[in-house]
Amino acid sequence: MGGAPIIRRAVDSSRTRTLLGTESAGIFDCKRRSRACNSSGRSYATLATLWAIGFLLGCHLALVGCGRHALPPPAPKRVVLITIDTLRADRVGCYGAARAHTPSLDAAAAAGVRFEAAVSPTPLTLPSHTSLMTGLEPPSHGVRHNSIYVLRDEIPTLAEQMRAAGFETAAFVAAAVLSRRFGLSRGFDDYDDAFGGRMSGVVGYAERPAGAVVDATLDWLDGAPDRFFIWVHFYDPHSDHKPPSGFASAFASDLYAGEIAYVDAQIGRLLGRIRERWGSEELLLAITSDHGESLGEHGEITHSYSIYEATQRVPLILQGPGLPAGVVVSQLARLIDVAPTLLALSAAPALAAAEGRNLVPLIEGDEQAARSAYMETLATQLDHGWSPLLGIRSGRYKFIRAPHPELYDLVRDPAERSNRAEVEPDVASRLDRMLTEHLLTSEGRTRTTAEAPRTVTEIERQELESLGYAVPGGLASAAAANLGVVGGRDPKDEIGILGVIASAHGAMSDGRTADALALLEAQGESGSVVAAMRAAAALTLRDFERAETDARAVLRVQPRRPDIEMILGRALEGNGDVAGALAAYRRSVALDPSAAAAHRGVGRALMGLGDREGAMAAFERAGEPSAGDR
Numbered sequence: 001m002g003g004a005p006i007i008r009r010a011v012d013s014s015r016t017r018t019l020l021g022t023e024s025a026g027i028f029d030c031k032r033r034s035r036a037c038n039s040s041g042r043s044y045a046t047l048a049t050l051w052a053i054g055f056l057l058g059c060h061l062a063l064v065g066c067g068r069h070a071l072p073p074p075a076p077k078r079v080v081l082i083t084i085d086t087l088r089a090d091r092v093g094c095y096g097a098a099r100a101h102t103p104s105l106d107a108a109a110a111a112g113v114r115f116e117a118a119v120s121p122t123p124l125t126l127p128s129h130t131s132l133m134t135g136l137e138p139p140s141h142g143v144r145h146n147s148i149y150v151l152r153d154e155i156p157t158l159a160e161q162m163r164a165a166g167f168e169t170a171a172f173v174a175a176a177v178l179s180r181r182f183g184l185s186r187g188f189d190d191y192d193d194a195f196g197g198r199m200s201g202v203v204g205y206a207e208r209p210a211g212a213v214v215d216a217t218l219d220w221l222d223g224a225p226d227r228f229f230i231w232v233h234f235y236d237p238h239s240d241h242k243p244p245s246g247f248a249s250a251f252a253s254d255l256y257a258g259e260i261a262y263v264d265a266q267i268g269r270l271l272g273r274i275r276e277r278w279g280s281e282e283l284l285l286a287i288t289s290d291h292g293e294s295l296g297e298h299g300e301i302t303h304s305y306s307i308y309e310a311t312q313r314v315p316l317i318l319q320g321p322g323l324p325a326g327v328v329v330s331q332l333a334r335l336i337d338v339a340p341t342l343l344a345l346s347a348a349p350a351l352a353a354a355e356g357r358n359l360v361p362l363i364e365g366d367e368q369a370a371r372s373a374y375m376e377t378l379a380t381q382l383d384h385g386w387s388p389l390l391g392i393r394s395g396r397y398k399f400i401r402a403p404h405p406e407l408y409d410l411v412r413d414p415a416e417r418s419n420r421a422e423v424e425p426d427v428a429s430r431l432d433r434m435l436t437e438h439l440l441t442s443e444g445r446t447r448t449t450a451e452a453p454r455t456v457t458e459i460e461r462q463e464l465e466s467l468g469y470a471v472p473g474g475l476a477s478a479a480a481a482n483l484g485v486v487g488g489r490d491p492k493d494e495i496g497i498l499g500v501i502a503s504a505h506g507a508m509s510d511g512r513t514a515d516a517l518a519l520l521e522a523q524g525e526s527g528s529v530v531a532a533m534r535a536a537a538a539l540t541l542r543d544f545e546r547a548e549t550d551a552r553a554v555l556r557v558q559p560r561r562p563d564i565e566m567i568l569g570r571a572l573e574g575n576g577d578v579a580g581a582l583a584a585y586r587r588s589v590a591l592d593p594s595a596a597a598a599h600r601g602v603g604r605a606l607m608g609l610g611d612r613e614g615a616m617a618a619f620e621r622a623g624e625p626s627a628g629d630r
Contacts, residue, residue, distance in 0.1 A: 005063050007539040040299070067597040073322045075347040076284035078274065079167065079229040081338075083132070083160075085125060085304065086238040086265055088119070088292025089315045091260055099254075101261040104268040105317065108287055110326055112306065113363055115333040119373035119393055120291045123303040125177045126184075129146025129233075129291035133158045133184055135339040135354030139442040139484065143182075143376045151183030156351055158339040159187025162229040163349035170228065172217045174235035175207040188231075192216050209244070210234045210266035218273055229346075232270065234263045237293065239302050256295065284320030284345055286338060298416070299495040301502055304379040306491065307391045307400060308416050312375050320345070323363070332358055332371045332393065355442075370395060374438050378484060380491040384527045385557070387488045399431035403490040407431070439484075442462065497526050504533055513540045528554045535567050544574035562591035562598065569601050578608045596622040 022518065093100040094109040095116075121131045122138055130143040130151055132135075135158075143149040151157075160595045163169045170190040178184060178193065185191035194216070195208050217232055236243070236259040243251065243258035251258030267287070274283065292311045294300035303311045316333055319325075322345050336356030343350055361367040372394040380386040391400040398416070400406040407421040407428045421428045500519055507516035517537040523530050535550035551568040554561065569584030585601035603618035 031585065033472055072409070073447075074282070076345065077227045077282040077283045078278060079162065079342060079346055080271075080274065080286070081231045081342065082267060082285070082287045083129065083231070083233045084237060084260075084287070084289045084315075085233065085235045085238070086291065086293045087260060087263075087289035087315060088295075089289075089313045092315050093145070093259065094317075095315060100257060101250075102264045104264045104271065105287060105315065108285060108317045108319050112317055112325060113286070113323050113327045113329060115318075115359075116328055116330045118288065118314050118316035118333045118335070119375065120312050120314050120335050121373070121375050123291040123305075123307060123377055124379060125175070125290050126182055129178060129184060132288070132290070132335045132338055135351045135356035137336060137355055137438075137442060138376055139374075140355060144376075144483070145382050147182075150381070153183075153186070156353075157184070158342065159229065159231070159341075160344065161187070161343050161349045161351060163189065164347060165343075167227055167346070167348070168225050168230040169230070170217075170220050170224075171231040171233070171276075172213050172220070173231075173233040174210070175233075175238070178233060183363075184333050188313040190220060192220070198407070205245060207235050207238075210236050210263045211244075214266045214270045217270060221273065221277070234266070236260075236263050237292075239293075251306065252576045255292065282321065284342065285318070286318045286342060287315065288335065288338060289314040290335075299499075300493070301499060304377060304383075305495060307375045307377055307389050309398075309410070309414065312391075312393075318359070327363065329362055331362055331367075332373055332395075333362065334371065334373045337371075370529070372434060372438070374435070374541050375381070376484070381483070384491075384494065384497075384529055385488070386491045386494055387573050388484050389487050389491060390435060390439070390486060391485065392438060394431060394434060397427055397431060397560060399428055399435065401432060401435060401486050403487060403563050404492070405432070434449075470621075491593055495522065497530065499624050501529060501533065504537070508533075508537060513537050517543075518542060528558050532561075532564060532567075535571075537575075539567055539570055544571045547571035548575070560591055562588040562595055565591065566595070566598055566601065569605075573601070573605065578605050581605050582609070 005440075014151045091096045091097050091100055092105050094106040094114055095101040108514075120128050122128050124146055125152055126146045126149070127138045127141075127143045130141050131138060134141050134151070134155055135523075136155070138144050141151060141155055158167045159171070159422070169188045170192070172192045173179075176193075176195060180191050180193050185193075201602065203422075213232060213234060217230065220230075237256060241255035241259050242248070243255060243262045247258040247262045248255060251261060259350045271285070278410040291303055292309075292314060293303055293310070294306060297310045298306055298308050300306050300311075314335070316335075318341070334356060336354070337359050338356070339351060340354050340356045342348075342361040344360060357371070362371075372376045372392055375393070376389065377392040378388045381388040387403050389400055389402050391398060393399075396409055396411040398408045398410055399410075399421075404420045404422045405422060405428060406416075406418040409420060409424075410416070412418075413420075477480070500523060504516040504519045507519065509514070517534065520530055520534040520537060531550045531553045535547045535554065538546035538550065547567055551564050551571060555568065558564065565584045565588035569581045569588065572578075572584060573581035582602065582605035585598050585605060588595060588598035589602060599618050599622035603615040603622065604613075606615040606618060
């Protein structure tokens, strides 16, 4: 796999359509079409049918076009980028999932180009989408985790370049993890991140289902111009898996597949409306995912804390003007290559500093230099204090830099069950050096683009935790000095705790707080995530002493966590230490001035200390001017 790109044409009806010339293969496909004409022209000439004459005429025109260096096909007028959050490639029909129900994705692959080995740079939604939109790896764009990083203004985006080329731009995102406050709205004329509900003290509607996303997109399209670029993001396959009732019953034994089928149906509805109004000829379509889902493989239930194929191999399908039909590219492609490709096919300005490369030469079969793919997760370090994981994939091998390094031969061992780091030390050393070179190349960009970790507000934390994310706090600041440096506890040795955390989270969501606390107490000293959850559970059960103990333990290693200061304040207030509670609430307000609950805490404490005027001011800041009279 390290030599010339391996390209094969899928064996289905799209192959016949391509040979007949009814779907253009693009001018770059002339060489393949010329060879087909030379080898089969005489046999077709003997057929006295109009079909044969038409076929030969098409071949003749293709040969003439190639000989004269004909212009490429017209650029598309409509570009649609679809990202399906948490969709692993091997759960899609055209990627070999026999029981999948993905007719919309399969049809796009049959009519376009499917990349067999597309790689995400990280199993985290915000950093991965940032790479998709900038053509940069996470060390270069500086967004290394959800919620605590913001894309800096000086880094150009796909949407900005498309707008510069004259496209109207709009985005429709499905979850708070991609809220406009994190920087990806730049370049979009409209950025629809309205998830519904008001987040104030309780968890609200932090995500919206695929049907609602498509409804919003169709509303925009009703007034859209003929020339537009839209990004449509679906979140449904992310846990928890709760597809609509019809899909839930049809996929009762595999709700993840039900979520995927539901999204596929909504994609069909969206594309059907676009084609009904404008047709297909000038539509460029890209469908991919930010990362996959472990589904229990390697001990991980969901994603974020490993970089195996289950989370890093994603679907990637391109269809539209200038692209052949029914082609499968087996060579390595990367999410960072998507933006350069869409810009090239759309005749839009390139992203000058992009690390990704246009995929068209790879589709042509003309690209000789093999691509390598970088990957990382720093969530292990920022969430739990474990070692980060860095990796690189080149040819048939994947290397993971960890306290105990890992090497996998993905041809012989696609499930990554046999670590060959000690069996093939030369290969492991070569890829480790390649990884170092890659990081050194990114180092200069990192110095100028990395955003310092920010404090997560109460509302943001509630939104993101409702989506199943562990949101890092002060640990991010503590880790900044050695961010991305491998060492310490190996995540694969610690991964078992994630199942306990998930079970405890589920128990608390179901109102079984005592069960959750029992699970968490059995873990002893297992890091700040466990301690934070245990403090919250203890507080709910009015075990104020336990809540205070665990809250203080978290704050020793994560001192900038307004949510934990809130827990501490409530625990102290419950124990009658009003002055201590006031200090904790004020620290929470200082870290997150938008936190209504913290202002209310200040007001209650001041009222208890006899400062009615100060209490009223605090209640007003919480948006409750009459709270002091209750």
